[in-house]
Each structure stands twice: as structure tokens, then as C-alpha cells.
Amino acid sequence: MKRPKFIGKFLVWRGEHITERQFIYILSFFIGLISGLAAVVLKNTIHYTHEFLTRGFDIESESYWYLAYPVVGIFLTILFIRYFVKDNIRHGVARILYAISKKNSIIKPHNNYSSIIASTLTIGFGGSVGAEAPIVLTGASIGSSVGRLLRLNYKSTTLLVGCGAAGAIAGIFKAPIAGLIFTLEVLMLDLTIASIVPLLISAVTGATVAYFLMGKEVLFSFDLAESFMLNNIPFFILLGVICGLISLYFTKAAMFIETRFEKISSPVWKLILGGGVLSLLIFIFPTLYGEGYVTITSLLHGDVSYVVENSFFYFLKDNYWLFIGYLILILIFKAVAMSATNGTGGIGGVFAPTLFMGGITGFIVARVINGLNWVHLPESNFALVGMAGLMAGVMHAPLTAIFLIAEITGGYSLLIPLIITATFSFITIMYFEPHSIYTKRLAKRGELITHHKDKAVLTLMNWKKEIEKDLKTIHPDATLRELVKIISRSKRNIFPVVDDENMLLGVVLLDNVRDIMFNHEMYDLTFVRDLMITPPSYVSSTDNMETVMQKFSESGVWNLPVIDNGKYVGFISKSRIFTAYRKVLVQVSDY
Numbered sequence: 001m002k003r004p005k006f007i008g009k010f011l012v013w014r015g016e017h018i019t020e021r022q023f024i025y026i027l028s029f030f031i032g033l034i035s036g037l038a039a040v041v042l043k044n045t046i047h048y049t050h051e052f053l054t055r056g057f058d059i060e061s062e063s064y065w066y067l068a069y070p071v072v073g074i075f076l077t078i079l080f081i082r083y084f085v086k087d088n089i090r091h092g093v094a095r096i097l098y099a100i101s102k103k104n105s106i107i108k109p110h111n112n113y114s115s116i117i118a119s120t121l122t123i124g125f126g127g128s129v130g131a132e133a134p135i136v137l138t139g140a141s142i143g144s145s146v147g148r149l150l151r152l153n154y155k156s157t158t159l160l161v162g163c164g165a166a167g168a169i170a171g172i173f174k175a176p177i178a179g180l181i182f183t184l185e186v187l188m189l190d191l192t193i194a195s196i197v198p199l200l201i202s203a204v205t206g207a208t209v210a211y212f213l214m215g216k217e218v219l220f221s222f223d224l225a226e227s228f229m230l231n232n233i234p235f236f237i238l239l240g241v242i243c244g245l246i247s248l249y250f251t252k253a254a255m256f257i258e259t260r261f262e263k264i265s266s267p268v269w270k271l272i273l274g275g276g277v278l279s280l281l282i283f284i285f286p287t288l289y290g291e292g293y294v295t296i297t298s299l300l301h302g303d304v305s306y307v308v309e310n311s312f313f314y315f316l317k318d319n320y321w322l323f324i325g326y327l328i329l330i331l332i333f334k335a336v337a338m339s340a341t342n343g344t345g346g347i348g349g350v351f352a353p354t355l356f357m358g359g360i361t362g363f364i365v366a367r368v369i370n371g372l373n374w375v376h377l378p379e380s381n382f383a384l385v386g387m388a389g390l391m392a393g394v395m396h397a398p399l400t401a402i403f404l405i406a407e408i409t410g411g412y413s414l415l416i417p418l419i420i421t422a423t424f425s426f427i428t429i430m431y432f433e434p435h436s437i438y439t440k441r442l443a444k445r446g447e448l449i450t451h452h453k454d455k456a457v458l459t460l461m462n463w464k465k466e467i468e469k470d471l472k473t474i475h476p477d478a479t480l481r482e483l484v485k486i487i488s489r490s491k492r493n494i495f496p497v498v499d500d501e502n503m504l505l506g507v508v509l510l511d512n513v514r515d516i517m518f519n520h521e522m523y524d525l526t527f528v529r530d531l532m533i534t535p536p537s538y539v540s541s542t543d544n545m546e547t548v549m550q551k552f553s554e555s556g557v558w559n560l561p562v563i564d565n566g567k568y569v570g571f572i573s574k575s576r577i578f579t580a581y582r583k584v585l586v587q588v589s590d591y
Contacts, residue, residue: 033206049120067283080121092137118134129341132349132351166203180203245428307323361390385421398423
């Protein structure tokens with residue numbers, strides 16, 4: 001990133017008058033301000049696009065425009081990305097995690113705005129995804145851009161990335177504590193005094209900006225009409241287990257469907273297939289259009305008729321059990337609609353679909369139990385708690401889920417049931433799936449940074465930079481005489497044996513030839529192929545750092561050969577890795 005000349009002068013002045021910590025505080029306020037504004041812009045563009053396209057629809061009949069809007073929106077999104085952005089901006093949270101673990105927290109500058117435009121086109125035209133992941137990527141990108149512009153180190157830049165994410169989440173939900181905890185829990189920044197204050201500043205600033213510009217109704221708000229009762233605890237436990245199982249379905253379905261779309265090479269066929277499925281689902285179930293927050297708000301206020309507006313099933317609003325069946329179908333197809341949106345090329349996240357499905361789940365559980373006349377359960381409270389339960393399961397973020405719903409409801413009257421349901425949901429899905437929908441792909445590739453300090457450092461290390469390529473190689477047909485000449489010119493005690501195509505056949509250790517290397521009678525009668533041994537293990541150039549360390553541990557040696565499709569690359573030394581480890585540990589220890 002090209003830096004204006006005045007930035008250099010400013011940094012000199014800053015170094016003389018402002019401490020490093022004070023400077024981070026100032027930057028965190030600035031980033032929170034911009035992230036909050038970005039959240040306001042995105043929510044308004046999506047809202048007014050949606051309003052413009054759906055104004056005048058007859059609530060008692062289906063609208064055939066639902067067959068066209070989603071395909072048009074995704075088509076415009078694909079054109080924008082292909083011909084303007086020219087980069088992959090899908091899966092915003094996963095891209096942030098990857099940038100932190102493998103890109104020194106560097107996020108490309110176009111993410112400052114590209115996700116806002118792309119997600120507006122996708123969601124405003126009906127894409128069944130959420131705006132939270134795009135706005136989190138936008139906020140994180142703003143933090144990364146500021147860090148790069150001011151030439152901050154990895155620790156400070158990563159902290160600013162977290163500040164941008166916290167400000168964005170706080171702004172879009174008007175929930176500063178949830179923004180802070182999301183950054184610590186999902187982006188896996190360490191909780192230290194040095195990091196928590198800047199994150200708090202950004203979160204509070206982002207929420208304040210959103211509150212000032214949009215008022216109380218940032219997304220949806222709800223004042224509890226019924227308080228928590230102790231005798232409902234078993235039902236909240238049941239809800240937690242159900243949320244965990246539905247979270248598993250959500251994660252598996254999303255990964256399966258998106259993987260299938262990735263195998264379709266033709267963008268045209270991908271759009272036709274995915275757009276067709278999405279449009280048909282929205283036509284049959286209009287409540288799948290967009291983020292779905294209006295549907296949740298309606299259920300919270302007891303207005304069930306909104307769920308069936310503009311659909312074939314408007315008559316179901318007065319039939320108790322058939323309406324529950326309709327909600328179950330919505331619950332099943334929401335995951336399909338979301339995956340079809342993202343798999344086809346739309347831009348959006350899983351945050352809103354998770355809250356949508358959680359609210360539907362909680363409402364269904366309460367309504368079924370009420371219909372059986374066992375007890376009377378507050379359906380709105382169960383819908384809210386269900387939102388936390390599914391978020392805890394899908395995102396593996398129980399604390400974020402608890403405090404987000406608590407802040408949305410304007411208090412902590414539901415804190416106990418939120419904790420119960422979120423905990424049981426998290427425990428349930430962890431039994432089946434140890435990684436969240438955000439981290440599953442990264443963890444599989446060994447590119448996920450975690451709260452575990454040792455694993456985090458190993459993930460951040462680029463072990464390929466430590467490969468030693470100065471070792472003298474020798475051919476297997478070479479004689480002991482030739483080997484001795486190479487030994488005399490080498491400062492190492494390991495000699496890789498390679499053939500004419502540079503394929504590694506084995507190694508010769510100096511200790512194994514020390515007894516015969518001065519026996520001149522054997523010089524021309526002994527060949528390297530008779531002296532070489534097979535290494536106890538090999539390191540592939542595609543291995544991640546954790547695999548490399550595991551091979552060192554299992555082999556018990558200090559040096560291992562590195563190969564690429566069988567061809568010799570060099571040697572990796574455990575001592576060099578330890579030296580590099582200490583350097584990276586110093587970089588990440590403060591924050």
C-alpha cells in the first residue's frame with residue numbers, strides 16, 4: 001500500500017508526543033466510527049432495496065416476482081465480483097481468520113467496500129443469507145488497511161482487525177458487549193488488558209453511531225412480556241439439545257451443498273441450477289426472502305400471519321398444527337436456500353440464517369408443547385432463547401450468543417435460560433462436530449489460529465522459510481573417494497543421496513562412515529548406495545507446521561529431509577524451527 005508523504009511526518013510527530021498504547025486507543029475509536037457507519041450504510045441499502053422491490057405485493061396471494069429477483073441479484077453480484085473486484089470475497093469470517101493466521105492480518109483494501117455492494121445486491125434481491133459476515137469483513141478490512149497504512153507490526157494490525165470486526169458487529173446489532181465477545185470468541189484474539197480496552201472502544205463507538213443514526217430499531221428489539229420461571233428449565237434444556245442437533249444439520253447441509261456447487265465448473269449452469277432452486281424455494285416460502293429478521297420480529301410479537309404472506313399457504317395461519325408443519329419446512333429449507341445463495345455466487349453470511357432458524361426452532365418447541373396442553377410456555381421467550389441456542393451450536397460461540405440476545409432484549413431477564421440452552425446446544429454439537437462452520441475448512445488445512453498459544457504460534461509460522469538447501473548431495477553410484485571429497489568441502493554431517501532426476505533415495509550420515517573414510521583401500525571399492533540409509537521420516541512441502549512437528553516427535557531425530565513429489569528440496573532442522581518459534585512467540589505475546 002502506497003503511503004502519502006505526510007503520513008511519515010505524522011508518525012515522527014506521533015512518536016514524540018503520543019505513546020504506542022494511546023495511539024492504539026485513538027485508532028480503535030476511529031475504526032469503530034468507520035465500522036459503525038459501514039454497518040448503517042449496509043443495513044439501509046439492503047432495507048431500501050428490499051422495500052423498493054417488494055412494495056405493493058398482495059399479502060394473500062403469491063408473487064411471481066420472487067421467481068426472478070434472487071437470480072437477478074446473484075447475477076449482478078457475479079458480474080460485480082468478476083469484472084470489478086476480481087477477487088474472492090465469500091465467507092467473510094473465514095477469510096478474516098485466514099488473514100490472521102497466514103497473511104499477517106493483511107486484508108486486501110477493496111474489502112473496505114466490495115462486500116457492502118455485493119451483499120446489497122445479493123440480499124436486497126432476496127438472497128437467503130445475512131449481512132453480518134460481509135460487514136464484519138468490511139470492518140476488519142478497515143482495521144487492516146489502517147494498520148498497513150501506518151506500518152504497524154503484526155500484533156497491532158491484528159488488534160485493529162479485531163477492532164473493526166467488533167465495531168461492525170456492535171453497529172449492526174446495537175450490541176457492544178456482543179461485538180467484543182464475538183471478536184474474542186470467534187476471531188480468537190487473546191483476552192488481555194492490552195487488547196480489551198481498544199476492542200471496547202471500537203464496539204461502543206460502533207454501537208453509538210448505529211444508535212444515533214438509526215435509533216433503537218437497528219435490527220429488531222423486543223421487550224420481554226413474561227419473566228423466566230424455574231419450572232421451565234427442563235424445557236430450556238430440551239431446546240438446547242434440539243438446537244445442537246439442528247446446528248449439526250445446518251453445518252452438514254451447508255458444507256455438503258456448497259461443496260457440490262463448487263464442483264460445477266460452468267458459472268452459467270451454476271447460476272441456472274442454484275438460482276432456480278433458490279427462486280423456487282422463495283416463491284413457495286416467501287419468508288425465506290432475504291435475511292428473515294422481519295419474520296422473527298413478527299413471531300416475537302405473536303403475528304403469525306406474516307410468515308405465510310404472499311404464499312400458497314396463507315390459509316394455514318389459522319390452523320394450529322398445519323402451521324407448525326409449515327414452520328418445520330421453512331426450518332429445513334432455510335439451510336438449503338442459504339447454501340444455494342452462497343454456492344451460486346451470492347455474497348452473505350450464516351449469522352442471520354442462524355438467528356432465523358434458531359427463532360423458528362424455539363417458537364416450534366414452545367408451540368408444540370403448548371399444543372399438547374402440558375404447560376404454558378412463553379413462545380416469544382423460547383424464540384429468543386432458540387436464537388442463542390442455534391448460534392452457540394453453528395458458530396461454536398455460546399458467549400456471543402448469550403450476550404447478543406441479552407442486549408437485543410434490553411436486559412438480562414433471560415440470562416439463565418440463555419446460558420442453559422446455549423450450553424447444552426454447544427455440548428451437543430461438540431459431540432459430533434469439533435469445528436464451527438467458520439473454521440471447519442481452515443482447520444482441515446491446518447490454517448486455523450486458536451486460543452491455544454503453542455498451536456497459534458505453529459499456525460503463524462512459515463516453516464518453508466527454514467528449509468536448509470546448502471547440503472551437498474551425492475549420486476548413489478559415487479565411490480567412497482568422491483564422498484570423502486564432498487565431506488572435506490562440507491560443514492554438515494548429512495549428505496542426501498539423489499539420482500539423475502533429483503529423486504531422494506536416502507542419506508549418508510558422517511557418523512556411519514567415519515570408521516572407513518580414512519581407509520584408502522576401500523575408496524574405489526565402496527559405493528554410496530551401500531552406505532546410505534533410509535531417513536526415519538520425510539517432510540512433504542505440502543505439510544503444515546503441526547504435521548512437521550508431529551513427524552519430528554515420532555521420529556526422534558533433529559533433521560528431516562523435505563521432498564516435493566519425491567524430489568529432494570532440502571532439510572528442515574528442529575533447532576531452526578525452535579529459533580523461529582521463539583521469534584513468532586515474541587510477536588504474538590503482547591496481544
